[in-house]
Amino acid sequence: MDLQLVQKAKTYTKSEDFKLSVKKSENKVKNFFLNLVIIIILIGTSFVILSPIIGLVSDSFMPLEDFYNPLIYLIPENPNAQNLITAFKQIDYPKSLAISLGFSVVIMLLQAFICSFVGYGFARFDFPGNKILFALVVLTIVVPVQTIMVPLYTQFRGFDIFGIISLISGKPLNLINTPYPLLLMTITGMGLRSGLFIYIFRQFFKGLPKELESAAFIDGAGTFYTYFFIMLPNAIPSIITVMLFALVWQYNDVFFSSLFMENMGFLSVKLTTLASKLSAQLQIRDPNQVKLIISSGVLLTILPLVVIYLFLQKYFMEGIERSGIVG
Amino acid sequence: MKKKKGLSLTQRQKLMGLYFVAPWVIGFLLFFAYNLVEAVVFSFSKIKINDGGGFSITWAGIENYRYALRESADFVRRLTESMGSILIDVPLITFFSLFIAILLNRKFKGRALVRAIFFLPVIMASAAINDTLNSNLEALMGGMSNTAAAQVTDTTATGLNAMVFAGALMDFGMPNQVIEYLVGAVSRLYEIIRSSGVQIIIFLAALQAISPSLYEVAQIEGATSYETFWKITFPMVSPLILTNVVYTIIDLYSQSDIVEVAHTTAFTSLDFGLGAAMSVISSLCVCAILGIVSFLISKKVFYQS
Known part of the structure; x- marks a missing residue:
């Protein structure tokens, strides 16, 4: 067995x-x-x-006493919102937020509009010099803006186009601390990372079938009509991607904001000056207390973005997968 | 037959493209090309700001360059440091983001949540925010940066402290440089993860663009997953490796120390000429790095066509 x-x-x-x-x-x-x-x-x-x-x-939510208590880690014993309130007042939160968000939304819309327009031109029209001009677009991506920041500053400090403005008002305009420098640059496709957006849109439009336009042309639609009513609705995935990036990058931007618009009261700029403000105006000398308040300021700053992101997260991912970043 | 005057329909159609790119061309000439030339001119001059708002330029030859490279206390040191850290970080970020993208491309439960978390750094990409987050992270993970070292040892040390390990290693007789590198690598971890957001997105999109039929064939032919990666995945995403490397270099440069130096020289010390010279020098370095790196990578890139 x-x-x-x-x-x-x-x-x-x-x-x-x-x-x-x-x-x-x-x-x-x-x-x-x-x-x-x-x-x-x-x-x-x-x-x-x-x-x-x-x-x-x-x-x-950590009061200073709890911060110095060695038995307390991460979860405060007596949580209060004192730090948040101080930060809220110091960065003038509602006003700064309105300014930052409002300006970012304007820039976002302009970026999406202008860059898709230019990207379409590069993708679908074989005009002489297309390749060279597009190589120059890539050049604007590659050469860091920081290289030209000094002349940009002086250009907008005494802004003039071929002496026309001097002729009218007697002297060139000082556009520093107004929103116009960045608006002008964005409208002409030179804004914050505009080159990258143009690149994304060009790749996307190249991937769309040519028949879309041919059909429109045969039906008698003009070039601009075709672009606005046929091509743009088809480009929604990449428009969402570009809009989100444009919004986030503009909202967080410190470089252009502090270069051109230091006194306009953007959140990102206020955050960088918060530490010196705390010690100068409130006489807070304890670096740890300053740190707690700055953390509250950062939390207040990123909160709106996180909320927006949580709502748009799904569209964002889908948009990226179909946006033609990959080409 | 009467010959048509002017351009044909297709030719006119082609020229319509010029209307579309016109705004960009204006911007390029007015704000980019003009200022690029100006930046070079500035770097060769001495600039004085007048009270009225204008400024006066006097030719100074290579004086600014000579000062930056030969006399300035720390320009050359910070330049080499910044370029060095870019060269170290670029391969780390590229491979880390490719690795994470491959993981995120697999199907598993809770993928949406994990993805949402991984793209949070993209949302929070800001210099001001990052400085604060970094100091928070160090306190939370026990990592140390040189400046914060004194602070943390003074106050109550909470959590896992890297210095404890560093001390233990020192007792062990490890060379100081090795310990410094290890501690540095740990505290850079967050920096690498944080800078990888956009790159992960790009790789993820590339991975999803690979046709599944390629993998099917490989499976039928009996390829191991190791072979599949090197023969299919890697060549197919290699064009995007180039894109990502270029993006990473530019991104790291725009956040680097050396840009800060040029910025303070120009706007705090109001020495615009010297600031422009510093910008030109560091940009030339970055462009050289970009040129060499993209030349080397593009030789290995596989283009599908």
Whole structure:
């Protein structure tokens, strides 16, 4: 009886069936460990990304006494919103937020409109010099704006086009601390990372089928009509992507804002000067207290973006997948 | 037969494109080309701001360049530091983002949530915000930066402290440089993750553009996943590696220390000539890096056509 069983087992271990099932379970173990490693990496990285935000929230509700209490970590014993209130008052939150968001929305709309317009021109019309001009677009992406910041500043400090403005008003205009420099640059496709947006739109329009326009032309539509009513509605995924990037980058921008519009009261600029303001005006000398209040300011600043992002996250991802960034 | 005067329909159609790109051409000439030339001229001159709002330029030859490169206390040191850290970070960021993109491209539960988390850094990409977040992270993870070191050892140390390990390693007899590099790498971790947001998005889009039939064929032919990666995935995303490397270099440069130096020289010390010279020097360095790197990579890139 026993012998028979052993014999049976022996033949079974040599059969194809057995080998297959061993391989299967081997794969199962392998997959399990692979998935485990992936999960650990993803959770670890997510923690690294989220931890500063957790820290921000903790700082915002942490009174100074609790901060100095060695027994308290991350979760304050007597949470209050004192830090948030101080930051709220110091950065003049409602007003700065309105200015920042309002301006960013205007820039966002202009960017999407102008860059898609120019990108369409590059994608669909084989006019002489197309290739050279597009190479120059790439040049504007590659050469950092920082290179030309000094002449840009002096240009807008005494703004003039071929002496016309001097002729009318007697002297060139000083556009520093007005929104016009950035508006002018955005309208002419030279705004914050406009080159990149033009590139994205060009790639996207190149990917659309030519028949779309041919049909419109045969039906007697003009070039601009075709662009506005046929091509633009088809470009919505890349428009969403560009709009989100334009909004976020403009809202967070410190470079152009502090170069041209330091006194306009943008949130991002106010945040950079918050520390000196705290010690100068409120006489707060404790660096840790300053840090807690700045954290509250940062939390207030990123809150609107996070809310917008949570609502648009799905469209954002879909937009990117179809936007033709890849070309 | 009467010959048609002027341009044919297709030719006129082509020229319509000029209307579309006209706004950009105006902007390019007025704000970019003009100022690029101006920046070079400035860098060769001494500039004085007048009370009335204008400024006067006097030719100074290579004086600004000589001062920046030979006399300035720390310009050359900070230039090499910035360029060095760009060269170190670019491969780290590129491979990290490719790796994460491949992970995020797999199907698993909660993928939407993980993706949302990974793109948060894109939303919070701001110099002011990042400085604050960095100091928060150090406190939370126990990592140290040189400036914060004194502060953290003074106040209550909470959580895991990297200095404890650094001390232990030092007792072990490890060379100081190695310890510094390790501690530096740990505190750079967040920086690398933070700078990878856009790159992950680009790689993810590239991965999704790869036709599934390629993978099917590989599976039928019995290729291992290792072979599949190197023979299919890698060549197919390689054009985007070039894009990402270029984007990363520009992104890192625009946030780098050296830009800050030029900015303060021009706008705090009001030495516009010297500031412009510094900008020109560092831009030339970055353009040289870009040129060399894209030349090397483009030789290896696989284009599908």
